[in-house]
Amino acid sequence: MKTVHKIALARAAYKVVHRARAAMGLSDSCIVIRDGVKYELDLSQGIDFAIFLGNLFEPGTRNALRKLVKPSALVLDIGANIGVHSLLLAQLVGPSGRVLCFEPTDFAFAKLSRNLELNPDLAGRVTPFHCFLAEKDDAEVPETIYSSWPLSPQNGLHAKHLGQAMPTNIARARSIDGVLAALANPAVQLIKMDVDGFETEVLRGCSALLRNSRPTFLMELSPYVLDERGSSLEELLSYFAPNGYRFYHERNERLLSSSPEDLRQLVGDGASINVIARADS
Incomplete structure (x- = not known):
């Protein structure tokens, strides 16, 4: 299902919930516990609303992470947003594991920080970085990046995925290789990456990681958001193929074609799928 259709369904459900809460004197702000994690939510936001409805935000990704993440591992959450997957990853790696999470927008990083504050036992396993991952530490940071999906109609939303671009006033650029070098180059077991078209920016800065850890x-x-950023599916694949990676579907782990044309047909314009990229042994 395209993001625009998911948002349309969420907006309809939000109207019902918003009116019911208002009738009881309740606002859109609330604190909930889902799967042992406490969140501070704004129900007018798409991600928050999905959590409120029963942790319905990206259930396929959550299930895949439960299968893939090893206890005591070092894992990265790139495009952490409000920390939904960061906190799950903290649960999965356990007390001797570590999560590095990266979020460039002021809006989402503030929500991420608050959710970490609400979960002190898990927060001790998480290191948040308010930065934009790029090829070099001195790279230019985009002024805004999409990190909000409001459930009330607003001007200036993305035409296809209905996201709202949010400022990156404080974030600076970092490279993954630079971040890891400062930590004495630990081995990384897994990376969750959701950066809305900036994937190749991230990958340009992790050549050592791809060569050495092969997470x-x-x-x-x-594909369509890659094209919007001046990149391409072909460029994205060029970072994985030379390092022996193959793509698998997130849900059933079925091997996918490595052909850009085949992948474009599979995904479709205005849509996305989540995939596992795994290096051959």
């Missing part, structure tokens, strides 16, 4: 990736694949 498993769980990532969004959306």
Whole structure:
């Protein structure tokens, strides 16, 4: 299902919930516990609303992470947003594991920080970075990046995925290789990546990681947002193929074609799928 259709369904459900809560004197703000994690939510936001409805945000990704993440591992959450997957990853790696999470927008990073604050036992396993991952540490940071999916109609939303671009006033650019070098180059077991078209920016800055650790990736694949960023599916694949990676469907782990043309037909314009990129042994 295209994101625009998911948002349309969420907007309809939000209207019902919003009116019911208002009738009881309740606002859109609330704190809930889902799967042992506490969240502060704004129900007018798509991600928050999905959590409120029963942890319905990207259930396929959550299931895949439960299968893929190893206890005590070092894992990366690139495009952490409000921390839904970061906190799950903290549960999965356990007390001796580590999660590095990266979020460039001021809006989402503030929500991520608050959710970490609400879960002190898990927060001790998480290191948040308010940065934009790029090829070099001195790279230019985009002024805004999509990180909000409002459930009330607004001007200036993305025409296809209905996201709202949010400022990156404080974030600076970092490269993954640079971040890991500062930590004495630990081995990375898995990377969850969802950066709305900036994937190749991220990959340009992790050549050493791809060569040495060869971690498993769980990532969004959306050709149209790559094209919007001046990149391409071909460029994305060029970072994985030379390092022995193959793509698998997130849900059933079926091997996918490595042909850009085949993948475009599989995904379709205005849509995305989540894939596992795994290096051959």
